[in-house]
Amino acid sequence: QVQLVESGGGVVQPGRSLRLSCAASGFSFNTYAMHWVRQAPGKGLEWVAVTSYDGNKEYYADSVKGRFTISRDNSKNTVNLQMNSLRGEDTAMYYCARGIWSSSGCPDYWGQGTLVTVSS
C-alpha cells in the first residue's frame, strides 16, 4: 500500500534553515508528482509546492517562493523540502502528498506530517 513518511521537523529559530524529507513506498514513485502541503495550528490547509515526476518542473506558493526548494531523488524514492529564511508564520504541520498526475494534480495519498515550529 502507499506509504509516505515525513521526517526532519523540529524547533528552529527565525532566519534559520530546515530540511524536510519524505520517504515513499508502495507505488511507482518515479511516475507521480509529489506535493508539500502545510497546516498552521488551528488553521486550514495551505498548498506549498509540487515537483513533477522527473523533478524537471517545480511550482511554489507565493508565500514560500524564493525561500523554499522542493527536490526529489527517484533513486531513493524521496522528496525533500529545503526551507530557508524561516519565519514565525512558517510554523505548521508539513504533509508530503502524492499528486494524481505525473505533472501535478490534486494530492490523493498523504503522510502523517512533520511539525515545524519557528520560534526564538
Add this chain to the structure above:
Amino acid sequence: DIQMTQSPSSLSASVGDRVTITCRASQGINNYLAWYQQKPGKVPKLLIYAASTLQSGVPSRFSGSGSGTDFTLTISSLQPEDVATYYCQKYNSDPLTFGGGTKVEIK
C-alpha cells in the same frame, strides 16, 4: 491568482440530514476541483476529484457536482462519523489553492 471561497464556514445538522457545502472559484477552473475531509487530529483524506469522481473506498452518500466556477459537495444522509472539516482545492494550474474549509458538526 484564483481564489477559492467555501460556504458556509461551519454548519450543524442532524443525523440523517442532507448537507450541502459550496465552493466558488474566482475564475473558471473547468472540473479541476477536489474535495477533502479532515477529521479532528487526522490527516486530510481525498473524497472527490474531477469535481464529481468519488475516490475509491469513499461512501456513496458523498457526491460532488459543478463545473467552471461553482461546485457543491453533498452528504446525502449525515452520519456521526462525518464530523470533520471539509476543504475544496483547485488543481487546474499552480498555485493549487484550498478553500477556507467548512466545519461540519452534529446537532
